Amino acid sequence: MSLKGRDVISIRDLSRSEILEVLNAARHLIPVAEGKKRLETLDGRLLALAFFEPSTRTRLSFETAMQRMGGKVITIADPTVSSVAKGETLSDTVRMLSCYADALVLRHPYEGASRLAAQLSDKPVVNAGDGAGQHPTQTLLDLATMLERFGTLSGLRVVLMGDLRYGRTVHSLAHALGVFGAELVLASPPSLRLPEEVHRDLDQMGAKVREEEHLDRAVKDADVLYVTRIQKERFGDLAEYARVSASYRFDPALLQKVKSTFIVMHPLPRVAEIPPEVDRTPHAAYFRQAFLAVPVRMALLSLILEGRTGARG
Amino acid sequence: MPGASSQPSGKELRITPIRNGTVIDHIPSGLALEVLKVLKVENLDRDSEVSVALHVRSQRMGWKDIVKVENMELSPQKSNAIALIAPTATISIIRDYKVREKHPVSLPDRLVGVLKCPNPNCITNHGEPVESEFEVVRRRPLAVRCAYCERSMEEFLPHLAR
Numbered sequence: 001m002s003l004k005g006r007d008v009i010s011i012r013d014l015s016r017s018e019i020l021e022v023l024n025a026a027r028h029l030i031p032v033a034e035g036k037k038r039l040e041t042l043d044g045r046l047l048a049l050a051f052f053e054p055s056t057r058t059r060l061s062f063e064t065a066m067q068r069m070g071g072k073v074i075t076i077a078d079p080t081v082s083s084v085a086k087g088e089t090l091s092d093t094v095r096m097l098s099c100y101a102d103a104l105v106l107r108h109p110y111e112g113a114s115r116l117a118a119q120l121s122d123k124p125v126v127n128a129g130d131g132a133g134q135h136p137t138q139t140l141l142d143l144a145t146m147l148e149r150f151g152t153l154s155g156l157r158v159v160l161m162g163d164l165r166y167g168r169t170v171h172s173l174a175h176a177l178g179v180f181g182a183e184l185v186l187a188s189p190p191s192l193r194l195p196e197e198v199h200r201d202l203d204q205m206g207a208k209v210r211e212e213e214h215l216d217r218a219v220k221d222a223d224v225l226y227v228t229r230i231q232k233e234r235f236g237d238l239a240e241y242a243r244v245s246a247s248y249r250f251d252p253a254l255l256q257k258v259k260s261t262f263i264v265m266h267p268l269p270r271v272a273e274i275p276p277e278v279d280r281t282p283h284a285a286y287f288r289q290a291f292l293a294v295p296v297r298m299a300l301l302s303l304i305l306e307g308r309t310g311a312r313g
Numbered sequence: 314m315p316g317a318s319s320q321p322s323g324k325e326l327r328i329t330p331i332r333n334g335t336v337i338d339h340i341p342s343g344l345a346l347e348v349l350k351v352l353k354v355e356n357l358d359r360d361s362e363v364s365v366a367l368h369v370r371s372q373r374m375g376w377k378d379i380v381k382v383e384n385m386e387l388s389p390q391k392s393n394a395i396a397l398i399a400p401t402a403t404i405s406i407i408r409d410y411k412v413r414e415k416h417p418v419s420l421p422d423r424l425v426g427v428l429k430c431p432n433p434n435c436i437t438n439h440g441e442p443v444e445s446e447f448e449v450v451r452r453r454p455l456a457v458r459c460a461y462c463e464r465s466m467e468e469f470l471p472h473l474a475r
């Protein structure tokens with residue numbers, strides 16, 4: 001099935017081969033994302049970005065992706081001054097935007113908002129994060145980063161560290177890694193463990209998963225360390241937050257023990273989870289990860305809007 | 314034995330037989346009042362009789378409850394809600410004192426407008442013109458997932474859309 005005209009709301013909406021199609025297309029678009037080559041595949045196309053929650057990074061990368069492919073964007077970036085502030089429902093806003101633009105990218109504070117938008121819009125909808133819900137393009141760019149480094153996803157040993165309970169992007173990532181046969185090592189404080197339902201999902205596909213509370217043991221034979229932020233809001237007790245977040249900070253000394261190909265990833269922005277000393281080592285992959293957001297979104301948008309990217313390969 | 318059919322389930326008919334209506338039998342003991350809430354019996358026409366048998370002996374299940382409602386047929390929504398909270402229930406349609414149809418409740422793969430999503434951050438709880446929708450992700454034990462926020466749940470009684 002072609003991706004043309006498709007909604008991408010959850011990573012589950014994409015099959016394994018569709019995910020690979022996007023990742024492969026993204027690889028060929030890297031020179032375009034770097035500005036070294038030009039493409040006009042999306043010339044004449046208009047993308048609506050509806051951001052009902054601030055997320056400068058994600059919004060800019062979608063805008064960049066669209067413009068690098070020759071397309072144009074219209075944006076709701078500040079819902080406080082738009083019709084939303086006047087009490088318009090999301091449903092009405094979406095119906096309006098879908099008459100204006102050729103596709104819609106939505107960021108919204110409520111979970112399931114994009115699924116609803118997709119039902120109402122006759123143009124494709126891409127979920128750019130709904131509350132604590134899904135964020136499939138983040139998962140795609142996470143996978144792209146690992147694939148670029150290792151050439152494969154299957155058999156990779158990936159440590160997921162930090163808040164595995166509330167961070168839903170980590171749930172989508174865990175699911176996708178399971179689909180591709182990666183091995184998961186879970187390193188989280190007891191109160192922030194991966195929810196039972198995600199475990200069940202992983203069990204069902206026969207994914208290899210193990211818990212490892214101690215980070216030094218977890219990273220020893222790992223290929224990837226994926227660090228997530230531990231958010232203050234998750235703790236009633238600030239002292240408890242301080243204790244937990246301090247113990248889930250990546251200690252650069254651990255780099256003495258890792259494989260030479262080992263990489264550290266982070267969805268950014270980081271706070272104190274990864275000290276800046278790591279940035280200068282070959283293990284830091286988070287800036288590359290941030291860059292890959294652009295070609296991945298270029299690939300996805302052109303496959304959805306045109307069914308092709310126009311790049312060779 | 315011809316006499317047997319003229320007096321159906323004699324042991325259970327301690328309450329007056331109804332001419333037309335619906336019998337919900339084999340409700341897990343203790344849940345009849347929840348079934349009544351689903352049926353919204355308070356909205357029935359005033360001449361209809363509603364009878365409830367609580368904690369009745371049953372060969373199949375030890376103890377059970379029964380609800381009988383005159384002049385009412387179940388909507389698919391209500392029938393689905395009963396299937397969620399009382400999965401063992403059987404539904405009999407009575408016409409002219411006779412059991413015309415009898416079938417166990419069954420749960421479709423999708424439940425529309427039956428449950429309210431327990432996730433306060435789910436878009437279905439924020440004034441959008443949309444009905445709740447859940448898909449069954451596992452049957453035994455039953456688990457459903459919100460089609461919007463993708464949150465799973467395995468407990469239904471507190472979350473029926475009333």
Ligand SMILES: Nc1ncnc2c1ncn2[C@@H]1O[C@H](COP(=O)(O)OP(=O)(O)OP(=O)(O)O)[C@@H](O)[C@H]1O
Nearest residue numbers: 321322325326330331336338403405407410411412
């Ligand atoms: N006219 C009636 N008025 C009220 N309830 C009735 C009437 N006829 C049957 N019922 C009830 O409807 C249900 C189904 O009737 P049926 O005669 O099939 O019961 P049964 O032989 O006990 O079968 P089951 O195996 O379902 O228990 C029973 O609960 C019975 O008491």
Ligand SMILES: [Mg+2]
Nearest residue numbers: 322325338371
């Ligand atoms: Mg009986």
Ligand SMILES: [Zn+2]
Nearest residue numbers: 430435459462
């Ligand atoms: Zn929901």
